[in-house]
Amino acid sequence: MDPADGNQDRSEQRLQSAASFKSFMMKTSTDSNLNLYDHFTRLLLKVMDEHPHNVVDVIEIMSHDVKRGLFKDKQNTLRDLPHTTAAELLAEQQRLLFSRPEEADQEEELIETPLPNVCEIGFYLEQVGVGLGREELQRVFLALKQLVESQALLRCRLWGKILGTESSYIIAEAEYREGEEEESQSTEEGAEEEEREAETQENEMDLLPQSTYKPPPAVPKEDLGTGANKYVYYVCKEPGLPWVKLPSVSPAQITVARQIRKFFTGRLDTPVVSYPPFPGNEANYLRAQIARISAGTQVSPQGFFQAGEEEGDEEDEAPRDSYEVNPDFEGVPVVEMAESLSTWVHHVQHILQQGRCTWVNLSVKPGEDSNEEGEAEEKEEEPDEPEPEVGPLLLTPLSQDAEMFNTLPWTSKVSSTLTPQHAVALLRSNLWPGAYAYACGKKFENIYVGWGLKYAGEGYSPPVPPPPQKQYQSGPEITECLDPSVEEEQVLKEALEEQQAAQEEMEDSDEEEEEDD
Structure with missing residues (x-):
């Protein structure tokens, strides 16, 4: 066998193995969605750009930085965004208390303060x-x-x-x-006027009978x-x-x-x-x-x-x-x-x-004059006049x-x-x-x-609501009773007729006595 043919076969096998290995390196990871080929490419580019000292000692750190750089955007979405706490907001507002205005002069500060x-x-x-x-x-x-x-x-x-x-x-x-x-x-008078206008409008629109109850002044x-x-x-x-x-x-x-x-x-x-x-x-x-x-x-x-x-000499009057x-x-x-x-x-x-x-004194109306009060006292003194509280x-x-x-x-x-x-x-x-x-x-x-509360003794019990008021007083005039029978009505009718006849006889006898006189 020719040696040249053997070398050619071996080179073809290496190319095939290299191609298969490259395809292996370009296989995408299911976790990070990255491949080894691209990672090595970026890592070598980083080494060529930075030329670090003792690159073999820091290659692992550089590899980690390359990966972290690819996931930077995704990590920002998961990272907790810094937020300002209530204490920081309060401190920012209280910082203004310690600031001195530039326009303030020392002469103004030496003036007596109301504090x-x-x-x-x-x-x-x-x-x-x-x-x-x-x-x-x-x-x-x-x-x-x-x-x-x-x-x-x-x-x-x-x-x-x-x-x-x-x-x-x-x-x-x-x-x-x-x-x-x-x-x-002015604000209170305006509110009172609005209430009066609302009451008049309600009275004009509502023709139902109104209550005659008047609350105490x-x-x-x-x-x-x-x-x-x-x-x-x-x-x-x-x-x-x-x-x-x-x-x-x-x-x-x-x-x-x-x-x-x-x-x-x-x-x-x-x-x-x-x-x-x-x-x-x-x-x-x-x-x-x-x-x-x-x-x-x-x-x-x-x-x-x-x-x-x-008020030095008026000790007998109001406090x-x-x-x-x-x-x-x-x-x-x-x-x-x-x-x-x-x-x-x-x-x-x-x-x-x-x-x-x-x-x-709530019994005296604010519009009454002193002369009218004096005349009223001369005419009639009210027995229920309240005693002044001192x-x-x-x-x-x-x-x-x-x-x-x-x-x-x-x-x-x-x-x-x-x-x-x-x-x-x-x-x-x-x-x-x-x-x-x-x-x-x-x-x-x-x-x-x-806490703004007064001492109430050993225990406190809230007041009990009063009993509900009665609509009317019970009496024989309004108390419901059973209907009388026919015999009872007849007896009552005869009694009324006898009473009426006796009354007429008394009147006739009185008239006869007056005529004789």
Whole structure:
């Protein structure tokens, strides 16, 4: 056999084996949808382009990079996209609290601010073991500063924090400004006019008989700047979030709030489902609870405030609503304030059972004049005239507060007995858990941190609904009875005829006697 023929056969066999091996290398994988031939091609191109050092040591890594580069788009669809958490969003909003506007000058910042020294208040609250903590209190202080600048408030202070099931409320107390009353009255008058127009339209369209029942007159709301509406309150969920102004409170809301117990959810527009029905949503319920807590727990050292000049000589009239700082106040010793409740006084008016701080006579119509009232009294005095309700006067000592459920209304102590010269007097309310007050020299402050509920004793049982009213009173005139028989009707008819005949004889005899006379 010729050697040339053998070499030719072997070359053909190699070509056939190479072709079959190439087809094997180009076989597509069922998992990755790739083939070895294309992978080697890309790998060699990568080596030729990069010329790595010690390529034999990194060939496996380069092979892995080639595969990963092919699956990059598919891996992006499976990879979790980064999303911003609620904490990051809140931090981004709170970052604005620490930013200083470029236009602000140092001279403007040195002007007296309507905000108190929150850092100093936080220091004293730490001494007595209450408060919100340094970090949160600093953020709250910056949020209050932002509120004062945006609303141009005359005075603002941290009232406290009411906890909720979903989120909490940070509450700021601001002084009433002139002009706010006109806006609220205009909106209320507009709503009343709309209600009247709707009623007239219904009466014109509906010709059915109307009920003659007239509900009792509603207790009028106190004007802004007086009574329970003396201050304006703003709330926010977290420092940095927008502040929301709470509406003014009405006596009906305070009256119902005293009869129910509801936890706050943290959403102002949430309806309050309760019995008795509450006239409003959670914003109104929050405002009612703030008014109740302020009236019962806002206290100050005796002598710090004094009665206003306008009402100094009128102690026999309605409770005083105005007071001013006593410039001659020198402070009360801390030990004395911790031992005696008579050294503390209420500087917020007491809320009467009527739901107002000042009693109003509902029997007198607001349109009647004093002359007409005097003439009516001369003609006839009504025996059911209601007696005016009188509450404790302003600046009444805490020693006159009554106990409830065999529990003292207040608990007082000293922050430290080891260093009494630097101690702080603490006062804690037992009827409103979460209400605290401290005093040190000429400085004092009130704060509330709690759930916004009053102490109800060992157990609370909701009021039972009243029994349903009867449609009419039962009596013989309307009580259903059995029909009489024929014999009973005949007997009754004869009895009526005899009665009528006897009556006619009596009349005839009377006429004869008159004729004889």
